[in-house]
Amino acid sequence: MSRRGNPYDNATCESFMKTLKYEEVYRTESRDLYEARRSIGVFLEKVYNQKRLHSALGYVPPAEFEAKLAVKSMEAAARQLAL
Numbered sequence: 001m002s003r004r005g006n007p008y009d010n011a012t013c014e015s016f017m018k019t020l021k022y023e024e025v026y027r028t029e030s031r032d033l034y035e036a037r038r039s040i041g042v043f044l045e046k047v048y049n050q051k052r053l054h055s056a057l058g059y060v061p062p063a064e065f066e067a068k069l070a071v072k073s074m075e076a077a078a079r080q081l082a083l
Helices: 007-025 033-048 062-082
Strands: none
Touching: 007 033
């Protein structure tokens, strides 16, 4: 969050909340707060992080992006040790 009147830093958070509301909250009915929190947690872990494509990450899911990043960093570390 930035100073008052500068909304640009908050755009990522607003985009995420819009996605969460439209893809999970408005599509499900929860009996209580516990069930709502549980369903949002499942949505984040199973759909948002594992399946949903993210344009900022080159249209791959975050889990796949992180796995590729880990492989690249391991390869870079192996190259450093070989020198």
